[in-house]
Amino acid sequence: MTDGSFLVHHFLSFYLRAGCKVCFVALLQSFSHYNIVAQKLGVSLTAAKERGQLIFLEGLKSCLDLLFGEKEQSGQPSPLQFLSEGASDLKALFDFVRMSLTPAGSDSWKGPVLLVDDLSVLLSLGAAPVAVLDFIHYCRVVVCSQLKGNIVVLVHSNEDSEDEENELVVNSLCHHSDLILWVEGLATGFCKDVHGQIKIIRRVSLELTAEKDLVQVYQYKIQDKNVTFFARGLSAAVL
Amino acid sequence: MSEICCFKGHDLKFYWTINWVVILLGIFLLALTLLLFIFPKNKENQRCVVKIQVGDLSNKKEKIPTVLVFTEEDKYGLYSNLLFKYFLAEGVVCGHELFVASAKEHPDNILKELPAPLLDDTYRNELGEEATAVKSEDFQDSMKIAWRYQNLPKMEASPTSTKFGHYYDVSKTMPPELFQSINWHSFYLPEELSLQPKMKTCNMNSAYTRLLQSIQRIIYQEGFDGSDPQKKQKNILRIGIQSLGSMLWGDDICSSDTPEDIHSLTKFLYVLRALLRKSLSACIITVPAHLIQNKAIMERVTNLSDMVVGLESFIGSERETNPLYKDYHGLVHVHQIPRLNSLICDVSDTKDLAFRLKRKLFTIERLHLPPDLSDTVSRTSKQDLAESAKLLSSGCGAMAIGKKHLDF
Numbered sequence: 245m246t247d248g249s250f251l252v253h254h255f256l257s258f259y260l261r262a263g264c265k266v267c268f269v270a271l272l273q274s275f276s277h278y279n280i281v282a283q284k285l286g287v288s289l290t291a292a293k294e295r296g297q298l299i300f301l302e303g304l305k306s307c308l309d310l311l312f313g314e315k316e317q318s319g320q321p322s323p324l325q326f327l328s329e330g331a332s333d334l335k336a337l338f339d340f341v342r343m344s345l346t347p348a349g350s351d352s353w354k355g356p357v358l359l360v361d362d363l364s365v366l367l368s369l370g371a372a373p374v375a376v377l378d379f380i381h382y383c384r385v386v387v388c389s390q391l392k393g394n395i396v397v398l399v400h401s402n403e404d405s406e407d408e409e410n411e412l413v414v415n416s417l418c419h420h421s422d423l424i425l426w427v428e429g430l431a432t433g434f435c436k437d438v439h440g441q442i443k444i445i446r447r448v449s450l451e452l453t454a455e456k457d458l459v460q461v462y463q464y465k466i467q468d469k470n471v472t473f474f475a476r477g478l479s480a481a482v483l
Numbered sequence: 484m485s486e487i488c489c490f491k492g493h494d495l496k497f498y499w500t501i502n503w504v505v506i507l508l509g510i511f512l513l514a515l516t517l518l519l520f521i522f523p524k525n526k527e528n529q530r531c532v533v534k535i536q537v538g539d540l541s542n543k544k545e546k547i548p549t550v551l552v553f554t555e556e557d558k559y560g561l562y563s564n565l566l567f568k569y570f571l572a573e574g575v576v577c578g579h580e581l582f583v584a585s586a587k588e589h590p591d592n593i594l595k596e597l598p599a600p601l602l603d604d605t606y607r608n609e610l611g612e613e614a615t616a617v618k619s620e621d622f623q624d625s626m627k628i629a630w631r632y633q634n635l636p637k638m639e640a641s642p643t644s645t646k647f648g649h650y651y652d653v654s655k656t657m658p659p660e661l662f663q664s665i666n667w668h669s670f671y672l673p674e675e676l677s678l679q680p681k682m683k684t685c686n687m688n689s690a691y692t693r694l695l696q697s698i699q700r701i702i703y704q705e706g707f708d709g710s711d712p713q714k715k716q717k718n719i720l721r722i723g724i725q726s727l728g729s730m731l732w733g734d735d736i737c738s739s740d741t742p743e744d745i746h747s748l749t750k751f752l753y754v755l756r757a758l759l760r761k762s763l764s765a766c767i768i769t770v771p772a773h774l775i776q777n778k779a780i781m782e783r784v785t786n787l788s789d790m791v792v793g794l795e796s797f798i799g800s801e802r803e804t805n806p807l808y809k810d811y812h813g814l815v816h817v818h819q820i821p822r823l824n825s826l827i828c829d830v831s832d833t834k835d836l837a838f839r840l841k842r843k844l845f846t847i848e849r850l851h852l853p854p855d856l857s858d859t860v861s862r863t864s865k866q867d868l869a870e871s872a873k874l875l876s877s878g879c880g881a882m883a884i885g886k887k888h889l890d891f
Contacts, residue, residue, distance in 0.1 A: 250826050272787075273823075274760040280824045304757035311685060311754060312699055327750070328685045368749035368783040370686065400786055407779035434834050466827045 246440040248398055248427035250466055252361045253278065255396045257287040260297060264393075265353035267344040269323075269337070271303035271365040284469045297353060299344035303365070326371055334371060334379040342386050345393065356393035358383055363417075364400045364410050373409045377416050384420070422447050430463070437481035438463045442473070560726070562794050562813060562838065563769045565598075565653065565845055567723055570767045572597040572657060574665075574721035576649050581667035582701055582722045584694055586731035590669030593725070598651035599658065652843045666705070670697050672732065688747040690733045695754050698722065707762040720764035727751075728770045737774035745780055752787045789821035794838070811837040815847055 256278065259266050270278060279289045292298035301323055310322045322328075325336035345356035366376050380397065387393045401414045418424055426443040446458040462473045465480075474480070574581050575597065583590035675693050687695075702708050707720045728734050728748050736742045759766055772781055772793065785791045796813035797803040815836035822828040835850035 247822060249822065253826060277824050281826055284826070304753075304760050307754060308757045308761065311695075362786075364783070364786060365753070368746070368787060369753055370746040370750060402782060405779075405782060406777075407782050410779070410782075468825065468827060471826065 246427055246429040248425070249361065250471055251425055251427065252359065252396075252398050253281045253285060254471070255357075255359060256289075257282050257285040259357045259359070259394075260287050260289075260292050263297075263354045264357045265297055265299075265345060265347070265351065265355075266292075266357045266359060267299045267301070267341055269301045269303065269341070269358070269360045271360070272362055274304055275300060275302050296351070301340060324369075326375075327369055332372060333375050334366065338379055338382045341383055345387060345391060347391070356387055356391050358387050358393070358395045360395075360397045362398040362400060363413065367407075367409050367413065373412045376413050380417065380420075422450060437465060438479045439466050440464060441476070559796065559798060560769075560771070561798075562796055562840070562845075564725075565840070566792075566794070567725060567767060567769050568593070568597050569651060569845070571721065571723050572600065572651055573649060574719075575657065575661055576600050577719075578665060579719045579721045580665060580705065580707075582670070582698065582720055583667065583725075584670035584672075584697075584723065585725040586672035586690065586729070587726055589671050593723075594662065594667065594669075595656065597657040598653045599655040600661075601650040601652050650844070653840070653845055654843050668697075668701050670694055685750060686744070686746070687750050688733050688744065691747055691751040694724070695751065695758070698755070698758055702758060702762045702764065707764055709762075717763060720762065722759075722764055722766035724766065724768045726771060727768050728775065736777060736780055737771055740776045742777065745777060748780060749783045749787060752784060756787060785818055788819060789823065791818040792816070793818060808837070810839060811848075811850070812839045813837065814850070 256266065256268060260282075268278075275289070282289050289298060289300070293300055303324065306322055306324045307327060310324055310328055320339075321336050323337045323340035326332070326334055341358055345358065347353070347356070363376060363380075366379075367373065380395075383395055387395050397417060399410070399414050399417060401410065405411055424443075424445040424447065426445065427440055428443070429440050430438060441461060441463050444458075444460045444462070448455045449457050461476060463476050463479060464471050464473045472480075571581055571583065571594065581594075583593055585593060670693075672690055672693075675697070676690075702720065703710060705720070707718075726732070729737050734742070734744075734747055736745065736748060755766065758764075768788075770784070775781055793816035794813055795816060797808060797811070798813075802808050815838055817834065817836065820828050836847055837850040838845065838847045
């Protein structure tokens with residue numbers, strides 16, 4: 245039951261406050277959910293959208309427009325085009341991301357950021373794992389290499405998962421990532437005061453300097469407007 | 484406990500008698516401490532009766548969270564059907580609109596079998612009797628050994644003070660006059676097969692497509708999505724879908740290891756989620772999860788739902804006769820709780836829940852094990868007995884006691 249979604253809220257408000265242009269592909273929850281939480285964290289998503297800093301793709305709403313919409317959307321195909329026609333690639337989604345983050349002339353934002361919540365949903369909607377990985381690859385080329393930005397992706401995974409497609413995507417993402425934040429429940433079971441454990445893995449090994457990855461482990465407790473992190477075993481309830 | 488003492492003959496006998504008394508007393512005190520440690524004097528019989536209630540309409544500013552409750556059916560579908568009917572009955576009593584979909588049973592019949600609501604007085608009386616019965620057994624001695632527990636708050640025998648939801652009597656059906664005031668819609672698959680779906684199919688099973696279309700039509704026509712600003716009073720739509728994913732819905736995930744289309748169910752759930760988020764509605768779905776061979780589908784379905792509850796009934800399993808579970812009819816597994824509009828979720832104290840169906844009430848309680856009054860230090864469960872039987876037969880005399888028994 246441990247969920248890394250608090251990290252998504254954190255990164256969203258973090259990058260918006262830092263003045264970056266953010267393209268948020270929100271597949272699992274509605275806009276109002278993120279807005280309400282972001283307000284608790286001190287950022288207004290509505291205002292960010294209005295000034296063009298945040299491009300928000302609400303997957304749920306797009307899906308309804310696509311399936312129940314009576315007329316064709318003007319010009320651009322829906323980002324979730326792959327749903328309706330059984331098209332096997334996520335090209336439309338990639339085009340959406342590319343167009344959102346390519347800087348327009350008047351933009352003065354710092355580096356672009358692509359935030360995805362959550363990638364495992366694409367598999368549930370019928371996209372093949374290879375298509376999902378291709379999508380991420382294309383995004384990396386554009387966002388990271390060309391536009392010098394960042395990509396933050398949330399995926400779900402289970403230790404004893406039987407979802408092979410999902411595990412394939414997760415493993416591939418882990419191999420290519422510079423930083424992995426691995427959120428899991430406590431090995432000892434449920435605890436009211438410590439909600440889980442986060443492993444921060446800095447992929448130093450990718451830099452080919454013969455160093456091992458740096459791994460740090462902290463435990464955390466989620467509160468209403470904040471998340472507190474502490475070293476293992478040093479929860480406030482215990483001290 | 485091994486001392487070498489030198490005593491004269493007659494003193495030895497006396498000494499050993501005293502030793503035995505000391506040892507026995509020690510064991511008795513130990514047992515007492517253990518008992519008190521595990522079961523403090525106040526009976527931990529808190530009944531947390533679970534109510535599924537959708538928010539309060541009076542606060543118009545606050546958006547009502549739309550919860551997709553997903554129940555994994557128990558093997559024979561008895562208890563999950565009961566939960567399903569509870570959800571719908573609560574809707575009737577609160578005056579919400581209902582949408583019932585089923586491929587198995589006609590929704591009219593389902594609605595005829597909803598449990599009757601209990602008027603507050605009768606229920607309180609019943610609970611009150613049980614509460615007094617419990618209290619009379621408590622005695623207010625101050626604790627001598629487990630005195631640390633003295634200051635802990637006593638557990639409430641039953642939550643009579645909370646006014647959240649209603650209680651139902653499962654032995655009676657709801658009187659038809661309660662239905663008069665509410666609107667309800669039904670979707671019975673065999674009757675709907677003749678109509679052509681108008682929405683884009685997106686490669687989904689046609690039964691699911693029809694169901695989605697029907698739900699979308701009701702939401703739009705009745706104005707649950709706020710599309711009709713002139714609608715005077717906002718109401719909530721309670722959707723109940725029975726046995727989704729079963730063969731009756733035309734899906735083969737329950738009958739085959741390698742189903743033809745593993746994405747239909749998850750796509751359906753995604754679109755349903757989208758419809759619920761857009762409107763003032765809540766939905767309960769029961770799924771025969773034990774029949775779905777491909778566990779990946781259940782994992783995906785769990786991710787797509789707000790709340791996932793699994794019911795494991797003891798009927799036909801070895802647990803039915805296990806003395807540990809004699810008070811209960813099954814276990815409740817909560818796989819997911821909604822985390823809507825906030826960073827945290829409402830996490831309860833305990834994750835061990837069990838349910839039981841009494842003559843009139845269906846209750847979900849904290850799993851409470853009876854005191855262990857066996858001779859061995861740890862409880863015997865069937866597994867241990869089986870293991871010790873195996874060891875006995877293999878001839879290892881000394882090891883025949885079983886792994887967990889620590890006898891000195």
